[in-house]
Amino acid sequence: MASSRSSLVVAMAVVILHRWCCAAAPAAAAANRTRTPALFVFGDSIVDAGNNNAITTLIRCNFAPYGKDFPGHNATGRFSNGKVPGDILATQMGIKQYLPAYLGAELSDFDLLTGVTFASGGCGFDPLTAELVSVLTMDNQLDLFKEYKEKLRRVAGDARAGEIVSESLYMVVTGTDDLANTYFTTPFRRDYDLDSYIDFVVRCASGFVRKLLGMGARRVNVAGAPPIGCVPSQRTNAGGLDRDCVALYNQAAVVYNARLEKEIERLNVTAAPPGTVLKYIDLYTPLLDMIQRPAAYGFEVTNRGCCGTGVFEVTLTCNRYTADVCRDVDKFLFWDTYHLTERGYNILLSQIITKYGF
Known part of the structure; x- marks a missing residue:
């Protein structure tokens, strides 16, 4: 009797294990199928990981103290003390730890299969923005993406390459330099008033997304x-003697963002192929809150950078010979006068990922 019961228990266990395995295997397979295979990034210095190292431009940072907190204290061309948003997002999505620049180094098959950044510090949606500082335009970045796809096909084959291209996540981060540099700082677009220039930049952004x-x-x-x-x-x-926030510049960003968001929504309905998901990502709101309520995020300084005086140092003027680095970089939101610290980017990306669910 005891033997019969033991046999029955064993038989039931086998059935349960079989059912669990059969249920778990499709679930695991489905998870693998739906996992984002790669991340591709286009844009400006916020997401450039070193592409500008490979071109002739002054907009570069492949020297100390940039990269101070990157592995090996290596100044890779990332415009920060450590990781930049592409790295952080790739890590959070479980793709890889660092998102490499497409240019300037020999990429492994793994890097080709899992994504790169084509971003170039100093560019914008307005092609003039990049031309003024001799960096890659957004169309140049698309040309590199086309070249990349050929390399991907050679590594993965046509079918798998097509899946990677269609199933991966694409981040586009630019437009700031159009307003901050090209419009407000130089005279070259003053044939536009501010309102019409914003419309022009949004049209350029729309054209880029359509091409992508x-x-x-x-x-x-x-x-x-x-x-x-x-x-x-x-x-x-x-900002005057007190270096206040410049209300006009912030208002321009608000107007630009509203029109860009509306255009992304329109493209989603009218121009997107089946299966397309276009999203507008709000950087303005979370970053402004970090600036206005620094203590809530563990920051002490948000009105200047960590490098040097923090008032003017960026790229070539933030270097080991002219600029000391702040004692505790984690207390600073900004690394130089344009770009966040790695900790700043981590907190910003954490809020964005939570809100938009990449």
Whole structure:
């Protein structure tokens, strides 16, 4: 009798285990199928991981103290003390720890299969923005993406390459330099009033997104502008003796963001191929809150950068010979007068990921 009961228990266990395995295997397979295979990033210095190292431009940072907190204290060309948003997002999505620049280094098969950044510090949606400082335009970045896809096909084969292109996440982060540099700082677009220039930049952004969709992208996130008037460089340039936030610049960012968001919504309905998901990503609101309520995030300084005086140092002027670094970088939101510290980016990305659910 005891033997019969033991046999029955064993038989039931086998049935349960079989059912569990059969149920778990499809679930695991489904998870693998739905996992984002790669991350591709286009844009400006916020997400450049070193592409500018490979071109002739002054907009670069492949020297100390940049990269102070990157592994090996390596100045890779990332415009921060450590990781930048592409790295952080790739890590949070479980893709890889660092998102490499497409240019300037030999990429492994793994890097080709899991994504790169084509971003170039100093560019904008307005092609003139990049041309003024001799960096990659957004169309140049699309040309590199086209070249990348050929390399991907050679590594993965046509079918798998097509899946990677269509199933991956695309981040587009630019537009700030159009307003902060090209419009407000130089005279070259003054044939536009501010309102019409914003419309022009939004049209350029729309054109870029259409081209990206035409190249096979189906999950595209487009970031808006930050509170430009509160960036340390703009406080110095136009914030008066007290270096206040520049209300006009912030209002321009608000108007630009509203129109960009509306255009992304319109493209989602009228121009997106089946299966496309376009999202507008709000950078303005969370970053402004970090600037205005620093203690809530563990920051002490948000009106200047960690590098040097923090009032004007950025790229070539933030170097080991002219600029000391603040004692505790984690107390600073900004690394230089344009870009956040790694900790700042981590907190910002955490809020964005929570809100938009990448």
